[in-house]
Amino acid sequence: MELMNQVRGYHFLLSVFRNQQKDPYCSVCSAFANTLRAARENFATLESVHNEALKALTPEFGGMLALTRAGLSTLQGPADPSGQKKAGNCKLPQGMCFIKASFALVQQI
Secondary structure (H helix, E strand, O other), rough: HHHHHHHHHHHHHHHHHHHHHHOOHHHHHEHHHHHHHHHHHHHHEEEEEEHHHHHHHOHHHHHHHHHHHHHHHHHHOOOOEOOOOOOOOOOOOOOOOOHHHHHHHOOOO
């Protein structure tokens, strides 16, 4: 069950990345670039550590896993990222970030 939740979590995170790519601040933020890199690394680790168990997932979860793998690999990070909070552009409360908060949620699963 935990493995299925991790797959669901990364699939959710992929949706957050796709959504925030359209945001004028997140799409050029260093937090986006750094979190995307970390998510790709963690997802690759998940796949290598649980390779055999992932092969045994139900077709629904196997499909979700494949979509997530493909989506994370094709996402474009910002070409020249810069910290949007430091630049004064992002007006979310201090310590809050849509991308980082979503990644933290996935890491807790």
